[in-house]
Amino acid sequence: MLSQLRDLDLQLLRLFVTVVESGGFSAAQGELGIGQSTISTQMAKLETRLGFRLCERGKAGFRLTPKGEQVLAATRRLFAAIELFKGEAQGMADKLLGELHVGLSEALADEVLERLGAAIGLFRRRNQAVQIELLSAMPAELERRLLQGQLQLAIGYFSGSQTALDYRSLFRERQQLYCGRGHPLFARAPVELAELEPCDGVLHPYRFIVADEPWQAGVSSARSEQVEGCLAFILSGAHIGYLPGHVAAPWEARGQLRALLPGRLGYEIDFRLARHRARSPSEAQRALEEDLLAAFA
Incomplete structure (x- = not known):
């Protein structure tokens, strides 16, 4: 019985689909590039793995058993799902995902908010699907939330005394x-x-x-x-x-x-961008940091 699906099983299932779509073992030789006896051996391996016959072959010709029909339909769904996964995984490879929680100090000047908006605009033009939350609080509260992992980044007039945090100047x-x-x-x-x-x-x-x-x-x-x-x-x-x-x-x-x-x-007063020194930033966090530093350069 097939309790686990291995790479060899996928190869055998692809061969099975090719045989069915070609109309039999003999007709599948050219498509698969192997001889009829090898195809027959491979099909026998697949049937052994599954625990039942998939097709009848002989003088009467090639035809699927009822279970073979169901396996063919399930196999096509499986391969379609694999292709969908490959497409989505490829899209995710170049896409920024996740959530970002950013703290802001109180009463920021209009030009500071304008630059912050420009940084967010730069970030949104990237290939991304990131949920961003902005939260305003006192500097001590922002540092506390950074230390507790409730924020990934914070902008404020920090004392710089928290050794667990990394600070980079943004503006004065x-x-x-x-x-x-x-x-x-x-x-x-x-x-x-x-x-x-x-x-x-x-x-x-x-x-x-x-x-x-x-x-x-x-x-x-x-x-x-x-x-x-x-x-x-x-x-x-x-x-x-x-x-x-x-x-x-x-x-x-x-x-x-x-x-x-x-x-x-x-x-x-020096306003700085702060983050936790020991926590590895996500790709999205690194990208937003770059855009903030660029906007305030």
């Missing part, structure tokens, strides 16, 4: 210190650096306290991880704090915010 964002219209320094000109010392600053837990940061609050009764929260505190007139330039610009234009010592207290 300008940060500036601001006060709101109701703040005592709003209408004062010029403002001296010493006047900022007693000011109540907005604490952003993830903003990096580094030597390059021009001003650090000595007093803080306001805390927010989100840019929107920082903006609300500053607009209150009770606090000063750092904001991305593109977030503050429309409020400055309306006379609601003022940059404090812009030539001295502004600084830049």
Whole structure:
């Protein structure tokens, strides 16, 4: 009985189909390039493997048994399925497949979103059928999700302290210190650096306290991880704090915010593309990384 299908079985089944389509052993010799006795031997092997006769051959001519008819139909379906598989496998060889989960930092500038869209456009022009999910979160949350395998890639202003993650620079964002219209320094000109010392600053837990940061609050009764929260505190007139330039610009234009010592207290944050160092990226992930780096070059 045929419990497993081997390469030899497929060869014997192909011979069987050729014999049937040729109309018998003798007629199949030219098509198969072997003698009638060899064909007969091969057919006997196939019948032994199956456990029943496939055809009658003799003076009365060649004809299939009822089981032979069923095996012929099943064999044709098998070969059609094999050809379908070969076609699909060949298509998959050059096609990007799977899912990608990408994290984004909050409040990205319009030009950054434009470049991100350009990168996705580049990726979609590849031979691909990939489901992409974009998720916005705080930088610490993005790093946590990368470490837990919930994200493949993330774009944010990371500390770079996670040794398990690999970081590559994408762009830089300008940060500036601001006060709101109701703040005592709003209408004062010029403002001296010493006047900022007693000011109540907005604490952003993830903003990096580094030597390059021009001003650090000595007093803080306001805390927010989100840019929107920082903006609300500053607009209150009770606090000063750092904001991305593109977030503050429309409020400055309306006379609601003022940059404090812009030539001295502004600084830049490096936004980077992060991924897990130890996890082997899929072909789709590598392709999207290439397109992101190209779009932000």
